[in-house]
Amino acid sequence: MSNVLEAKVAKVGTDEVTGYSSYQLGSFTFRRDEYFAHVSWPKGSHIMEVDRFLRAMVRDIGWGFFYGWIFFDDIFGTTNHYGTVDIFAGSYDRGCKEAGIDFLETFKAEAVSEAFETISRDWISEGYDPLNAPLETGTPIGPKGKERTDPLLRAFIAAERMLGLEGDTPLRSEGAGQGINRAFADLEMSEPDIECEPGFEGQLHAINLFDHIARSDVTWNPSISAVTRANICCVTSEEHMLPVIHGNDRNEWFIQLTDEIHWNIADKESGAPRGRVVMKAGDVCAMPADIRHQGFSPKRSMLMVMENGTPDLEKRYASGELKPYPVDFG
Amino acid sequence: MSNVLEAKVAKVGTDEVTGYSSYQLGSFTFRRDEYFAHVSWPKGSHIMEVDRFLRAMVRDIGWGFFYGWIFFDDIFGTTNHYGTVDIFAGSYDRGCKEAGIDFLETFKAEAVSEAFETISRDWISEGYDPLNAPLETGTPIGPKGKERTDPLLRAFIAAERMLGLEGDTPLRSEGAGQGINRAFADLEMSEPDIECEPGFEGQLHAINLFDHIARSDVTWNPSISAVTRANICCVTSEEHMLPVIHGNDRNEWFIQLTDEIHWNIADKESGAPRGRVVMKAGDVCAMPADIRHQGFSPKRSMLMVMENGTPDLEKRYASGELKPYPVDFG
Amino acid sequence: MAYQTRTGSLDAYEKGVIELDDDLRKYAFSNIFEVANASQPFERVAVVQNLEYTAEVVRSEGESGWYAAPHDEFAIVMDGEITFHFVKLEDDQVPSHEGGAVRLGAKPNGPNMGRVTARRGHQVLLPKGAAYQITSASPAVAILQTCDGPETVKRWSEICVTGKEKA
Amino acid sequence: MAYQTRTGSLDAYEKGVIELDDDLRKYAFSNIFEVANASQPFERVAVVQNLEYTAEVVRSEGESGWYAAPHDEFAIVMDGEITFHFVKLEDDQVPSHEGGAVRLGAKPNGPNMGRVTARRGHQVLLPKGAAYQITSASPAVAILQTCDGPETVKRWSEICVTGKEKA
Numbered sequence: 001m002s003n004v005l006e007a008k009v010a011k012v013g014t015d016e017v018t019g020y021s022s023y024q025l026g027s028f029t030f031r032r033d034e035y036f037a038h039v040s041w042p043k044g045s046h047i048m049e050v051d052r053f054l055r056a057m058v059r060d061i062g063w064g065f066f067y068g069w070i071f072f073d074d075i076f077g078t079t080n081h082y083g084t085v086d087i088f089a090g091s092y093d094r095g096c097k098e099a100g101i102d103f104l105e106t107f108k109a110e111a112v113s114e115a116f117e118t119i120s121r122d123w124i125s126e127g128y129d130p131l132n133a134p135l136e137t138g139t140p141i142g143p144k145g146k147e148r149t150d151p152l153l154r155a156f157i158a159a160e161r162m163l164g165l166e167g168d169t170p171l172r173s174e175g176a177g178q179g180i181n182r183a184f185a186d187l188e189m190s191e192p193d194i195e196c197e198p199g200f201e202g203q204l205h206a207i208n209l210f211d212h213i214a215r216s217d218v219t220w221n222p223s224i225s226a227v228t229r230a231n232i233c234c235v236t237s238e239e240h241m242l243p244v245i246h247g248n249d250r251n252e253w254f255i256q257l258t259d260e261i262h263w264n265i266a267d268k269e270s271g272a273p274r275g276r277v278v279m280k281a282g283d284v285c286a287m288p289a290d291i292r293h294q295g296f297s298p299k300r301s302m303l304m305v306m307e308n309g310t311p312d313l314e315k316r317y318a319s320g321e322l323k324p325y326p327v328d329f330g
Numbered sequence: 331m332s333n334v335l336e337a338k339v340a341k342v343g344t345d346e347v348t349g350y351s352s353y354q355l356g357s358f359t360f361r362r363d364e365y366f367a368h369v370s371w372p373k374g375s376h377i378m379e380v381d382r383f384l385r386a387m388v389r390d391i392g393w394g395f396f397y398g399w400i401f402f403d404d405i406f407g408t409t410n411h412y413g414t415v416d417i418f419a420g421s422y423d424r425g426c427k428e429a430g431i432d433f434l435e436t437f438k439a440e441a442v443s444e445a446f447e448t449i450s451r452d453w454i455s456e457g458y459d460p461l462n463a464p465l466e467t468g469t470p471i472g473p474k475g476k477e478r479t480d481p482l483l484r485a486f487i488a489a490e491r492m493l494g495l496e497g498d499t500p501l502r503s504e505g506a507g508q509g510i511n512r513a514f515a516d517l518e519m520s521e522p523d524i525e526c527e528p529g530f531e532g533q534l535h536a537i538n539l540f541d542h543i544a545r546s547d548v549t550w551n552p553s554i555s556a557v558t559r560a561n562i563c564c565v566t567s568e569e570h571m572l573p574v575i576h577g578n579d580r581n582e583w584f585i586q587l588t589d590e591i592h593w594n595i596a597d598k599e600s601g602a603p604r605g606r607v608v609m610k611a612g613d614v615c616a617m618p619a620d621i622r623h624q625g626f627s628p629k630r631s632m633l634m635v636m637e638n639g640t641p642d643l644e645k646r647y648a649s650g651e652l653k654p655y656p657v658d659f660g
Numbered sequence: 661m662a663y664q665t666r667t668g669s670l671d672a673y674e675k676g677v678i679e680l681d682d683d684l685r686k687y688a689f690s691n692i693f694e695v696a697n698a699s700q701p702f703e704r705v706a707v708v709q710n711l712e713y714t715a716e717v718v719r720s721e722g723e724s725g726w727y728a729a730p731h732d733e734f735a736i737v738m739d740g741e742i743t744f745h746f747v748k749l750e751d752d753q754v755p756s757h758e759g760g761a762v763r764l765g766a767k768p769n770g771p772n773m774g775r776v777t778a779r780r781g782h783q784v785l786l787p788k789g790a791a792y793q794i795t796s797a798s799p800a801v802a803i804l805q806t807c808d809g810p811e812t813v814k815r816w817s818e819i820c821v822t823g824k825e826k827a
Numbered sequence: 828m829a830y831q832t833r834t835g836s837l838d839a840y841e842k843g844v845i846e847l848d849d850d851l852r853k854y855a856f857s858n859i860f861e862v863a864n865a866s867q868p869f870e871r872v873a874v875v876q877n878l879e880y881t882a883e884v885v886r887s888e889g890e891s892g893w894y895a896a897p898h899d900e901f902a903i904v905m906d907g908e909i910t911f912h913f914v915k916l917e918d919d920q921v922p923s924h925e926g927g928a929v930r931l932g933a934k935p936n937g938p939n940m941g942r943v944t945a946r947r948g949h950q951v952l953l954p955k956g957a958a959y960q961i962t963s964a965s966p967a968v969a970i971l972q973t974c975d976g977p978e979t980v981k982r983w984s985e986i987c988v989t990g991k992e993k994a
């Protein structure tokens with residue numbers, strides 16, 4: 001890991017025509033216009049459609065940089081070192097590396113969080129929420145509008161033990177204004193029947209997990225449903241495309257609960273394609289630690305993601321102590 | 331060139347939920363859902379955001395497949411052989427080639443035109459025009475809506491000698507309902523003064539070319555302004571991003587008339603990035619015959635494109651008789 | 661637009677596709693309904709393994725034995741209807757092996773805590789400190805979120821797409 | 828939103844950027860205002876060359892000589908104001924060399940066809956069969972769409988970014 005810069009985000013200026021500000025963090029500068037986000041660094045620069053950029057950025061912050069590599073696209077992204085975070089451009093793209101324009105700087109995680117939040121806050125206006133599916137929100141293109149006053153980032157909602165337990169994260173509900181998403185309106189919903197003997201009140205617990213997922217107004221934003229020791233089981237409601245390409249520093253697993261998601265799989269280091277996995281309801285698939293993956297969900301679907309949150313696990317994979325795939329076929 | 335298939339487009343079926351039909355041409359199938367276009371072929375498949383796909387497809391037909399390679403994205407596209415057209419997937423992507431999933435079929439040009447028009451017609455609904463800039467049209471996502479009844483494709487408007495000459499292509503005008511684009515509202519416009527001696531009426535000619543360009547309601551859709559023998563001079567009004575990546579089979583030239591465009595340059599064969607060119611008003615740059623290029627115009631700008639339409643020129647470049655760059659520095 | 665949500669069941673499921681220029685075993689691609697169809701009632705077949713953590717598929721049909729684990733487990737019903745019966749364990753009855761469910765010799769003596777009946781999409785807590793029995797009148801399927809343990813059945817080569825299946 | 832259209836001029840232009848892992852000479856990147864600033868009045872400096880076809884930059888300042896070509900040419904005024912004067916040529920006066928403009932020894936004898944005064948953004952036909960003179964009260968810039976000819980000035984190494992400029 002290279003030097004950890006003590007840099008913090010700084011405003012560079014404000015465009016008079018569009019109203020958007022530009023920012024600097026270390027050697028990176030961030031600028032947007034009506035259509036594009038522009039990232040530049042000493043050896044190069046990169047243009048992304050602003051919708052794609054903002055959808056990636058708010059998730060990256062919301063997830064606390066998640067596990068491993070978060071590619072905003074093939075070129076730009078972050079790597080989580082759990083305390084520090086790399087911002088990179090072209091470092092995991094064969095073409096950029098060969099052209100010698102790749103660049104990487106390591107920052108304190110809080111500095112990157114603060115920078116990304118500052119940029120998102122300035123670049124997002126009322127009527128557009130990058131955590132919503134494209135069919136359910138407005139567009140970020142055009143000049144700066146009215147500032148959003150509601151919370152921009154709805155991070156991971158983390159159940160401690162299980163959703164809906166007393167004192168734990170509550171379930172989503174009609175009463176809280178969380179309606180069933182249009183894409184799940186056809187699902188028959190019922191409540192589990194709990195018959196508890198006197199004296200054991202609160203010790204038996206069951207929920208309608210599908211109902212909870214169906215009421216999520218955000219997409220590609222997993223939240224924890226139940227925890228077994230360091231095994232973190234997340235559920236999420238997926239529509240359109242995962243706005244990032246994820247390169248994990250450990251193995252993770254997907255269980256497709258409803259509908260289908262298409263996953264593009266590529267080599268983690270070079271980005272070279274390895275092919276695709278189409279997961280349909282009931283399918284289970286591991287995402288090995290040596291790939292990057294991006295999902296496409298044409299219809300909103302329900303996905304369960306299993307992550308192993310054991311501390312320092314990334315080091316055991318990086319050192320080769322653990323193989324980059326989960327199952328020994330014997 | 332491989333065998334030319336005698337295939338024609340065929341409808342495969344219609345999705346009951348979204349209302350969109352799927353189509354087959356040769357070994358390729360084309361399907362769309364609310365968000366994505368899906369192209370599949372015997373060895374693989376590919377997902378593209380439907381807006382990107384349709385913006386590329388209508389231009390590819392409108393241009394008559396243009397010169398050389400039209401990449402819809404890094405993976406999928408067409409190559410013009412002037413009479414026949416290749417449809418390819420991964421054939422010019424290093425990763426796909428190494429993975430062995432690349433595929434190419436050659437069709438008669440009219441068969442590809444017919445297929446792409448049939449698909450576009452079915453997949454585009456009222457309120458969305460892929461020839462317009464994103465800020466000036468609706469979105470193609472969601473289920474099939476009302477069919478558009480106006481002409482879908484506004485091809486190349488080709489002046490024979492020069493725009494506005496009697497009997498040649500007329501200039502755009504307020505009277506014809508062609509207003510000045512919002513992005514050029516600040517430009518002072520005037521008419522050239524023509525003082526013609528008696529007897530020479532119609533022999534002197536001058537126009538406000540900027541006014542003509544400023545009234546274009548389409549973007550990234552060049553039209554011919556003036557012709558010197560086989561030298562085709564095109565003008566176009568550019569906003570957002572060129573919806574294709576162009577790999578030319580000959581040299582072409584850009585003259586930036588107003589504002590600025592960022593061009594990403596990559597190797598034509600492999601797609602490996604070579605860097606970027608930012609062109610500002612008055613800049614002139616050649617696009618050599620061994621690259622692919624994609625432009626980004628944050629503000630609507632005016633661009634002049636010079637193409638050499640000499641017949642069979644592509645063969646002289648392909649054979650190596652002509653160098654893949656235009657100027658001998660001596 | 662009237663969306664149609666696709667869920668799977670023992671009787672009707674569609675398996676996806678895995679087309680990769682890689683060793684498919686690294687992805688351990690399986691389908692829980694296919695696994696359940698090929699399982700004995702109450703076999704706990706691992707479909708997910710993350711070091712010591714597992715997700716196991718159970719085909720519930722009739723009455724199971726009694727199970728307990730030294731940690732919380734969770735069940736998600738994916739098809740049919742399952743009733744979970746719970747008996748409170750004394751502290752010294754709670755199994756102390758490393759992890760995963762263990763099958764008890766018989767119904768433990770201890771107070772009935774009650775029962776939970778769950779259907780598709782329901783998630784049920786199988787709390788540490790309780791023993792549970794799984795019952796279904798007709799075949800049903802659940803996913804158990806648990807740890808690798810003495811009851812975990814591994815037959816990866818049979819359940820996963822390895823690219824070596826007969827065409 | 829009030830957009831601001833950026834045009835260039837002899838006095839104020841901003842040149843873009845070319846950052847490529849390639850021989851920059853293949854791209855022949857130049858700027859017409861920079862070229863015009865460094866040109867003698869009425870030099871026709873090639874900035875585009877597509878085999879026999881060219882675009883040439885002219886700095887118009889005062890009165891030019893008289894030109895004619897064996898094909899149509901076109902001028903686009905990019906800065907200032909330019910008046911083009913036209914004289915009709917007899918058929919046997921039309922130059923018959925391969926292409927591009929040729930400078931005539933003097934104003935040809937023939938009838939005046941008239942004149943065109945053009946400003947920024949205007950395109951003017953310089954028709955085959957006519958001779959033309961270019962005049963400007965103050966310095967102005969035009970791009971000529973024409974062919975490589977006897978008057979075409981080539982100094983690519985001077986006008987183009989080659990990556991070998993002093994820093």
Ligand SMILES: [Fe+3]
Pocket residue numbers: 246248252287293
């Ligand atoms: Fe992931």
Ligand SMILES: [Fe+3]
Pocket residue numbers: 576578582617623
């Ligand atoms: Fe091009």
